[in-house]
Amino acid sequence: MTPAQKTGGRNRRRLLFYGAAGVAAAALGGGLAWRQLAPKAASDRAVDLFYAQSLEGLDGRNYAFEQWRGRRLVVNFWATWCPPCVEEMPELDQLHQEFVNQVHFVGIGIDSAANMRKFVEKVPVGYPLLIAGNVGTELARELGNASGGLPFTVVIDEKGAIVHQYSGRIQPETLRRALVEA
Incomplete structure (x- = not known):
């Protein structure tokens, strides 16, 4: 060599x-x-903080989150200016209808009431949409959304534990499986 x-x-x-x-x-x-x-695990304190909140809905009613304690709950943080949020809304509404007697859905808008009202004129949604503005971003962070990105979805079980977290557009089958398993 x-x-x-x-x-x-x-x-x-x-x-x-x-x-x-x-x-x-x-x-x-x-x-x-x-x-x-990636989503961080939310603490019990964060879930308690969540249930201590109340926000105004697009229907003008005040929604105390405490009313949903003890029920399975899907919380979707979204905005009208977020394309993946807009794309998943009809699918979330369809899942809401499918699980209407088993799971409660709520949408928390990181947006203005005016923008949200224009949106639901085009895309009707059968579950409560609550107006949070920038306060919603902080609430989403407490529930595990470290990046602050939208959409962000959490599933809370009947015991008040977050059992699933999703950053980004959720696929209907993924959420359906999570709801069946929870």
Whole structure:
């Protein structure tokens, strides 16, 4: 074996080693980033804080969240300016109709009442839509939405525990399975 061949072999091994190390570092970095952006487990305090809230609905009524304690509840944080939120609303409404006697749905709008009213003229929704504005963003963070992105959906069971959290547009089948399992 010539000295050039020995050097070439060492360089290939070195390149493979550094390449593997780079892939491992990228995977670790991606995993850490996912952990930062993924929904965080909400504490019991956060759920208690949630149930202590009340917001005005588009229908003008004041909704005390305490009324939903002891029932399975789907809480969807959304906004009219959020395309994935708008896309999933008809599907959420369909699931609301499917589970009407088993699960309560509520939409918390991180938006203005005027924008939300215009939206429901085009896309009717059968469950309460509550007006939260920026207060809703903080409530969503307390429930595990560390990134603050929309849409964000949580499923709370009858005992007051968050059993599922979803950041981004939820697929109807995913939520359906969660509701059947819960």
